[in-house]
Amino acid sequence: GPRGRSCGQPIPGVDVRVFSPDGEEVATGDVGEVVIRGPNVMQAYWNKAEQTASVLKDGWYWSGDLGYADDEGYIFLVDRAKDMIVSGGENVYCTEVEEALYRHPAVLEAAVIGIPDDKWGETVHAVVVPRDDVDETTLIEHCRTLIAGYKVPRSLELRSEPLPKSGPGKVLKRELRAPFWEGRAEQVS
Structure with a gap:
């Protein structure tokens, strides 16, 4: 139900x-x-x-x-709470974007993070480990059919190696975010 x-x-x-x-x-x-x-x-x-x-x-x-x-x-x-992205005043829940990505058969692993953006504060960025050959545009267009436009990743990175995980297997989003926020006074998420 x-x-x-x-x-x-x-x-x-x-x-x-x-x-x-x-x-x-x-x-x-x-x-x-x-x-x-x-x-x-x-x-x-x-x-x-x-x-x-x-x-x-x-x-x-x-x-x-x-x-x-x-x-x-x-x-x-x-x-x-720490994973929520605020982009242009809109709340984006990473799990919703990740669920949209996982609905594509070529996606093995997906993590969504907020990265700095001078205009919007943060924008949606996805990191994907594909199981099959797929390109960034295909995955972004796939998301566009499932979620609101402001939630669709503005950028997407394809990786061949597994996403970084903790001992219990939880994706370490702080490791994915770190390179984007390096040298910034504040980290939004």
């Missing part, structure tokens, strides 16, 4: 809500950061006061996950 992509409802005794960056609860269906409060939530990171302060605020644990709640309290995750 329509809730197949939901991670479910909170268990009894646990309060899960969706907040804007300023700590206000957002309207049903609007995307914000998923926050959690309850007896099962950690009290602190061991010997890491600064890290603790960045995720525990007014009794709420800020998960770093962007999502929304429906009218019955089912939670849907859309992306990690």
